[in-house]
Amino acid sequence: MAEKYDFNEAINVFFIESREMLEDMENALLDLEKDISDSESVSAIFRAVHTIKGSAGMFGFNDVGDFAHILENLLDKIRSSEIETTPDMVNLLLECNDHIIKLLDYFDANREEEINPELNSVSQSLLNKLNSYLPAGAGERKKEQAKNASDLDSGDMQVINECWHISLRFRKSIFKNGMDPQSFISYLSQMGKIVKIKAVTDAIPPAKEMNAEECYLGFEISFMAYTTKEKIEEVFEFIQDDCIIRILPPKSDLNEYVALIDNLPEETMYIGEILTEVGSLTKKELSEALKLQEGLKKDSKKRIGEIVVDEHMVHKPIIEAAVNKQSNIKKTEDKIKKTMRVDTSKLDKLINLVGELVISASNMERLIHESGNSGMANAFLQMSRLIDSIRESSMNVRMVEIGESFKRFERVVRDISREKGKQVDLVFHGGETELDKTIIEKVTDPLMHLVRNAADHGIELPEIRAAKGKPEKGIVKLNAYNEAGNIVIEINDDGAGLDRQKIINKAVERGLIKEEDLESVSNETIDELIFSSGFSTADTVTGISGRGVGMDVVRKNIESLRGSIIINSEEGKGTTIRIILPLTLAIIDGFLVKAGGLFCVLPLNSVVECSEFDNDEDVRLSETGNYIYLRDEIIPYVKMKDFFESNNETDSMGKIVVVRYADRKMAFLVDEAFGEFQTVIKPLGRIFNKIEWISGATIMAGGEIGLILDVSKLLGYLKIVETRNIS
Amino acid sequence: MSKTIMIVDDTEAIRMSVGFTLQEEGYNVVEAKNGQEALEKLKNNNVDLILCDVNMPVMNGIEFLRSIKTDNDFADFRFTPIIMLTTEAGEKMKAEGKELGAKAWIVKPFKPDQLIKSVKMLLV
Numbered sequence: 001m002a003e004k005y006d007f008n009e010a011i012n013v014f015f016i017e018s019r020e021m022l023e024d025m026e027n028a029l030l031d032l033e034k035d036i037s038d039s040e041s042v043s044a045i046f047r048a049v050h051t052i053k054g055s056a057g058m059f060g061f062n063d064v065g066d067f068a069h070i071l072e073n074l075l076d077k078i079r080s081s082e083i084e085t086t087p088d089m090v091n092l093l094l095e096c097n098d099h100i101i102k103l104l105d106y107f108d109a110n111r112e113e114e115i116n117p118e119l120n121s122v123s124q125s126l127l128n129k130l131n132s133y134l135p136a137g138a139g140e141r142k143k144e145q146a147k148n149a150s151d152l153d154s155g156d157m158q159v160i161n162e163c164w165h166i167s168l169r170f171r172k173s174i175f176k177n178g179m180d181p182q183s184f185i186s187y188l189s190q191m192g193k194i195v196k197i198k199a200v201t202d203a204i205p206p207a208k209e210m211n212a213e214e215c216y217l218g219f220e221i222s223f224m225a226y227t228t229k230e231k232i233e234e235v236f237e238f239i240q241d242d243c244i245i246r247i248l249p250p251k252s253d254l255n256e257y258v259a260l261i262d263n264l265p266e267e268t269m270y271i272g273e274i275l276t277e278v279g280s281l282t283k284k285e286l287s288e289a290l291k292l293q294e295g296l297k298k299d300s301k302k303r304i305g306e307i308v309v310d311e312h313m314v315h316k317p318i319i320e321a322a323v324n325k326q327s328n329i330k331k332t333e334d335k336i337k338k339t340m341r342v343d344t345s346k347l348d349k350l351i352n353l354v355g356e357l358v359i360s361a362s363n364m365e366r367l368i369h370e371s372g373n374s375g376m377a378n379a380f381l382q383m384s385r386l387i388d389s390i391r392e393s394s395m396n397v398r399m400v401e402i403g404e405s406f407k408r409f410e411r412v413v414r415d416i417s418r419e420k421g422k423q424v425d426l427v428f429h430g431g432e433t434e435l436d437k438t439i440i441e442k443v444t445d446p447l448m449h450l451v452r453n454a455a456d457h458g459i460e461l462p463e464i465r466a467a468k469g470k471p472e473k474g475i476v477k478l479n480a481y482n483e484a485g486n487i488v489i490e491i492n493d494d495g496a497g498l499d500r501q502k503i504i505n506k507a508v509e510r511g512l513i514k515e516e517d518l519e520s521v522s523n524e525t526i527d528e529l530i531f532s533s534g535f536s537t538a539d540t541v542t543g544i545s546g547r548g549v550g551m552d553v554v555r556k557n558i559e560s561l562r563g564s565i566i567i568n569s570e571e572g573k574g575t576t577i578r579i580i581l582p583l584t585l586a587i588i589d590g591f592l593v594k595a596g597g598l599f600c601v602l603p604l605n606s607v608v609e610c611s612e613f614d615n616d617e618d619v620r621l622s623e624t625g626n627y628i629y630l631r632d633e634i635i636p637y638v639k640m641k642d643f644f645e646s647n648n649e650t651d652s653m654g655k656i657v658v659v660r661y662a663d664r665k666m667a668f669l670v671d672e673a674f675g676e677f678q679t680v681i682k683p684l685g686r687i688f689n690k691i692e693w694i695s696g697a698t699i700m701a702g703g704e705i706g707l708i709l710d711v712s713k714l715l716g717y718l719k720i721v722e723t724r725n726i727s
Numbered sequence: 728m729s730k731t732i733m734i735v736d737d738t739e740a741i742r743m744s745v746g747f748t749l750q751e752e753g754y755n756v757v758e759a760k761n762g763q764e765a766l767e768k769l770k771n772n773n774v775d776l777i778l779c780d781v782n783m784p785v786m787n788g789i790e791f792l793r794s795i796k797t798d799n800d801f802a803d804f805r806f807t808p809i810i811m812l813t814t815e816a817g818e819k820m821k822a823e824g825k826e827l828g829a830k831a832w833i834v835k836p837f838k839p840d841q842l843i844k845s846v847k848m849l850l851v
Contacts, residue, residue: 005750010743017740050782054814055740057836065836183848187831190844234834238825341739 013341014059015108019101021048023408026097030410033090039079045093046075052100063115064103067123071096074130083133092129094411099126163195164223164232165257165280167246167264169203172214174242181215181239188235192225196278202266218264220271222278248280257281258289344437347398354394355587355680359699361387362678366702391587391678398438399583402480402489403431405444409451413476416455423462423473424455430480435487439561439581443489446554450491450577451476453551458495458575468572470494486605487583492576498569500526507532527567531555562695564712590698590708592677593657593670596641599706600670601679601698606711608658608665610673619656628667630658639669643693643714661711679708693717730850731755731773735765735791736780736812741835745778748839749846762791769795769804776850777809778842779829781820788813789820792827808849812837 025048032041053068071093077083099122106119115123166188170181188194200218204210223232229247236245246260257275264271272290275281281289361384368376406428413426435443459465459474466472479490500523507513507529513521530551558565563581582588582603590601591610611619611630620629621637628637635658655673659666681696688694693713698706732754734745739760746756757772759765763786765779781788788811795801795809811824811832821832830849833842 005743005747005756007744007747010740010747013743014740017738047782050814051738054835055738055744058741058744183851187845187848190841234832237821238829238831 011059011111014055015104016341018052018055018064018104021052022097022101022104023404024048026094026411027407029090029094029097030414032085032093033087033414036085036087036090042075042079042085046072046079049075061103061107063120063123064100064107067096067100067103067127070127070130070134071100074133077134082135089133092126092133096126096130099123162224162250163280164192164225164227164250165246165248165252165260165275165278166221166223166232167218167244167260168221168236169200169218169244169265170215170239171242171244172211172216174215174239175213177239177242179239179242181217181243184236184239185219185221188221188223188232191227191231191235192223195222195224197221198274198278200266200271200274202270218266220274220278220280222280254285254289254292257285258292261289342397350394351398351587354391357387358391358587358678358680362700363702388678395436395583395587396434398436399434400437400440401431402433402435402440402487403428405440405447406431406478406480408444409448409478412448412452413455416452420456421461422455422459424459425473425475426451426455427475427477428479429477433480433482433487435480435581436583439487442557442561443563443579443581446557447478447489447491447579449551449554450579451478454491454493454495454575454577458493458497460496464496483580487581489579489581490576491579492574494574497571497573497575498527498530498567500571503527503529527569530567531565562710588679588681588708590677590679591657592674592679592706593640593655593668594672594674595639595668595670596644597671598644599700599704600640601677601706601708602657602659602668603708603711604676606659606661608660610655610657610675613653613656613669628656630656630667633665635665635667637667637669641669641671643717659711659714661715664715666711666715679706681708729753729755730775731757732846733757733759733765733768733772733774733777735759735762735777735783735788737761737783738780741780741812745842748842751839752843752846754846762786762788762794765791766794766798766801769801774804774807776846777804777807778833778846779809779811781811781813781824789823789827792824792829796827810845810849 025045028041028044028048032038032045035041049068049072053065053072056062056065056068074083075093078085078089099119103115103119103123106116107113168181168185174181185194185197198220200220201216203218204216210216225232229249232247233240233245236243244264246263248256248260257280261268261271261275268290272281272286276283276286365380365384368380410426413424416422417424454476455474459476460468460470462472465474475494477490477492479488479492481488503526504513504518504521507526508515508518510532512529512532531554532552555565558579558581561581563579566578566580567575568578569575588601589604591604591607593600593602613619618631622628622634626637627634629635637656654669654671657668657670657673659668679698682698684694684697693710693716694707695710695713696708698708700706732749734742734749734756735758736742736745737760742758742760746758749756757768757774759768761783762779765777766786779788779791786794792809795804795807805828808830809828811821811829812835813820813832814835824832831845833845
């Protein structure tokens with residue numbers, strides 16, 4: 001076992017695990033809301049709370065643990081059908097779910113601190129609500145116990161001793177059953193202090209009758225501990241059948257001692273002596289007890305003490321719930337995936353190393369080609385295949401199903417529909433689509449915003465929908481799929497669609513568009529306006545959307561991931577927003593070209609074709625020089641070196657590389673095309689931030705820098721060139 | 728030779744904190760996240776004591792105990808002390824655990840010294 005445990009790491013894991021657990025719980029609650037009798041959801045919720053309760057206590061987050069404890073009580077009652085689930089209750093449980101998240105956030109940020117009063121008062125008010133569902137007994141147990149204790153305090157015949165008194169008589173068979181009585185006594189000492197212990201040797205037979213395999217001992221123990229009778233009983237639970245145990249709480253009623261003396265197998269005087277020796281009874285108390293015992297005997301059959309003791313010995317009934325729990329767990333076994341948690345920094349390191357490996361492999365490849373050693377080239381071919389698989393598998397490790405983050409949106413949609421009186425269904429497709437974890441993390445917030453917008457602004461109120469002849473319940477669809485090496489996420493609603501007039505008004509008001517241009521502006525351009533900074537069309541800023549994050553921020557976030565966002569809206573029918581994202585951020589399959597003396601990388605998936613440019617029938621330049629005819633297709637054409645404003649002249653005719661993005665194509669003239677190139681993306685310095693169409697850099701095998709070009713931006717650039725040419 | 732303790736619990740945070748506590752005391756620690764994995768690991772590890780949660784997916788604590796008791800592959804571990812870790816004081820479960828050879832249990836949440844004391848008591 002080389003691994004060294006780190007307590008702080010364990011705490012971190014606790015927070016991670018608990019948050020995951022709460023996410024599951026939220027999902028289960030939402031399921032429960034849909035089907036109030038779904039017992040599987042209840043079990044899932046119970047399990048989450050149960051685990052959080054257990055582990056929160058382990059790490060000393062008692063405020064979390066105690067809160068979860070009461071919640072667990074209620075859930076247990078729901079599970080065993082003692083309490084009926086109501087929609088209000090589910091609502092309360094959701095609030096509790098949120099509150100535990102807040103508690104965790106708080107303690108995560110302030111590890112050693114006390115709970116703050118504000119959170120505490122929320123805890124209290126939620127606990128009060130929870131308790132109102134619980135039958136009077138369950139929640140009030142502590143109080144009751146306290147009351148019992150004070151009852152005892154006021155009794156006349158009370159023993160002054162502050163200690164517990166425990167009487168133990170082991171059965172002869174205990175050794176044979178594999179139990180060592182002594183270990184249970186030392187176990188007891190964990191809970192408190194054994195003030196005095198006295199062995200009761202009365203039962204030891206004469207030496208020749210003694211069987212070495214039998215136990216003849218008993219103990220009288222005076223025990224100091226702040227605990228409960230149940231806790232002490234628990235210590236001896238394993239040998240419960242192998243011994244007689246009597247436990248008397250501190251300051252017990254003298255009657256109980258009388259009953260104890262009566263019940264133990266030894267002579268009254270003998271045991272009485274021992275009780276005074278261990279200090280449980282004073283001499284005076286003992287004689288009182290003996291008198292009492294006499295009196296009771298005379299009095300008749302009714303021995304109050306014994307009845308009391310018997311009542312105290314009654315064990316709690318078997319909890320049926322325990323059985324139910326076992327069977328419920330089996331049901332969900334299938335769902336649990338075999339996974340392992342790995343620190344992301346370890347993964348990042350791995351990916352980085354793989355990146356370096358890819359670079360040095362391409363260096364090696366170049367050298368081998370130069371050397372012309374065919375044997376080595378063959379061997380290298382094999383190796384490069386392996387490197388490819390390593391790259392792919394290590395990338396795969398970072399891939400996470402997007403469905404997990406989709407589930408979070410359910411709550412958002414639910415809350416919006418409640419608040420605004422709308423009816424919205426959220427539907428997922430392609431939740432199994434995999435995407436780099438970092439991308440998922442970064443795309444979740446923008447997605448959340450879009451989903452929120454779709455439900456809040458897109459979907460109309462039920463009356464309005466009915467009037468328009470639509471079903472009252474609106475649908476927000478989330479769809480994820482792979483397309484040409486990219487991941488596409490679509491957010492679609494069947495709501496009102498964008499109100500273009502409103503957008504135009506706003507845009508004019510904000511000076512984003514000139515009034516005289518209005519005639520010529522296409523619908524698409526209008527729709528795109530909502531991505532302009534500081535643009536918000538909601539007449540009144542609602543509590544849900546309009547949280548200061550506009551669509552412009554959404555677009556920026558997506559673009560920072562090398563992604564793009566497209567909006568498509570039809571008035572009265574709804575809006576679809578497509579987000580196109582790369583699969584991963586670290587390495588891309590590129591297409592290497594050289595133009596104007598510079599290496600450039602185009603994302604391979606955007607390259608449609610590459611051909612010699614010799615102005616023959618197939619590929620020929622238009623008269624204006626702005627287009628080429630490629631097998632009768634007209635494609636905009638740009639010399640790549642113009643982008644770099646390079647005057648580097650080359651003699652060769654060059655090659656044509658045709659790229660595509662969305663529905664648009666574009667042809668570049670480059671000096672040389674090298675073909676497929678695995679590109680490890682390195683970020684560019686801030687100086688290059690302004691140049692939109694350069695998305696990153698890479699280090700070439702020979703140590704030169706290669707620029708990674710952003711095709712969507714290049715196309716945008718082309719648009720500007722076009723318009724400039726027209727004007 | 729320091730003794731080896733196996734911790735079987737599906738909650739990673741608990742495995743880690745228990746592992747930490749035991750390691751501080753100089754024990755070797757073997758982790759398993761359910762009964763199934765624990766059985767697998769018993770094949771390759773010499774374990775002196777087992778700490779075992781009750782509610783776990785795939786194979787719960789009770790089933791795990793039963794396998795040790797009844798499956799001859801694990802005859803070597805029939806006398807290995809087992810401490811159950813549980814949050815509820817379910818009588819039935821305790822009785823069942825005891826029946827299957829558990830030597831003690833600890834109720835979660837527990838304090839590190841509580842754990843160490845129980846472990847020491849059973850490892851004497």
